Amino acid sequence: MSNTPGRTDWAEDDEPDLASALPQPTRTKNKDGTETIVTVFLNEDGKKVKRTQRIRTITKRIYEKPGVAERRQWPKMGIEANRAPGPHSDTTTLGENIIFRPVVGYKSGAAEAPSAEEDKKTEALKKMAIKCRICSGDHFTTKCPFKDTMAPEGEAGAGPPDLGEEVGSKTLEGLGSGLGKGGSSYVPPHMRNGGSAGGERMGGKYERDDLATLRVTNVSEFAEEDELRALFERFGRVTRVFLAKDRETGRAKGFAFVSFVDRSDAALACEKMDGFGYGHLILRVEFAKKAT
DNA sequence: CATGAGCGG
Numbered sequence: 001m002s003n004t005p006g007r008t009d010w011a012e013d014d015e016p017d018l019a020s021a022l023p024q025p026t027r028t029k030n031k032d033g034t035e036t037i038v039t040v041f042l043n044e045d046g047k048k049v050k051r052t053q054r055i056r057t058i059t060k061r062i063y064e065k066p067g068v069a070e071r072r073q074w075p076k077m078g079i080e081a082n083r084a085p086g087p088h089s090d091t092t093t094l095g096e097n098i099i100f101r102p103v104v105g106y107k108s109g110a111a112e113a114p115s116a117e118e119d120k121k122t123e124a125l126k127k128m129a130i131k132c133r134i135c136s137g138d139h140f141t142t143k144c145p146f147k148d149t150m151a152p153e154g155e156a157g158a159g160p161p162d163l164g165e166e167v168g169s170k171t172l173e174g175l176g177s178g179l180g181k182g183g184s185s186y187v188p189p190h191m192r193n194g195g196s197a198g199g200e201r202m203g204g205k206y207e208r209d210d211l212a213t214l215r216v217t218n219v220s221e222f223a224e225e226d227e228l229r230a231l232f233e234r235f236g237r238v239t240r241v242f243l244a245k246d247r248e249t250g251r252a253k254g255f256a257f258v259s260f261v262d263r264s265d266a267a268l269a270c271e272k273m274d275g276f277g278y279g280h281l282i283l284r285v286e287f288a289k290k291a292t
Numbered sequence: 293c294a295t296g297a298g299c300g301g
Contacts, residue, residue, distance in 0.1 A: 217295095242296050247297095253294070254294060255296090256296085288296090
């Protein structure tokens with residue numbers, strides 16, 4: 001408890017007299033942007049020394065991250081010193097350019113024109129014969145009239161050999177027993193245990209949830225989805241905006257769908273936006289009927 | 293005027 005009255009810094013208790021006897025360093029700003037620092041301190045021999053420093057504070061290059069373009073201008077060093085700009089295959093391996101995709105199905109804003117090769121591929125796909133995996137019909141599997149009641153060929157019928165002899169397993173009854181034995185592909189829950197025989201489905205086929213979806217007609221062909229969204233968002237949370245466009249020309253066809261989270265918001269939006277002047281046209285807004 | 297896309301193979 002030998003603390004000097006009035007002193008609060010116990011860390012300087014080692015050399016209280018000497019430390020307090022020396023003046024504080026002074027910093028002076030010069031006209032050319034530098035600073036002069038004068039420090040008085042004791043050297044190894046215990047003698048008092050006055051030191052004068054002139055410094056320049058640098059903020060660029062050290063603390064700011066330069067961009068790629070700037071870094072490319074930096075001179076090369078090491079075994080690459082004095083070589084031409086750009087990567088050289090004998091010293092540099094180029095990495096894959098990884099595209100950032102925030103969501104599934106993301107398309108870059110600046111979509112590149114499809115290469116001739118890709119175009120060919122698309123054409124070939126279009127020309128390919130469409131054959132249903134379920135009934136071999138002239139439609140895609142997802143469009144098959146039997147898709148709710150039958151599994152694809154080769155899965156329902158490909159039961160285990162020992163069972164297959166006994167049971168005519170190319171029927172619905174074969175489905176349940178085939179599960180988990182040989183089939184490698186996924187069978188949706190509603191098709192298990194004999195499909196439609198099991199659980200009742202509410203309201204029949206699956207439909208998009210359009211309970212809170214508005215159909216907007218008389219939309220200007222110059223309208224855009226973002227604008228429509230902005231118009232309707234003030235009434236509640238909008239989950240989807242679809243502006244019908246011509247597949248070939250890309251021109252808006254004059255109607256759109258706007259879906260809300262809450263049907264009550266949709267109702268309000270319907271009431272307020274029906275008759276709204278948008279562009280040179282007057283919008284017509286009503287609840288959408290069921291989907292195709 | 294007008295009731296939505298693509299997936300997949």
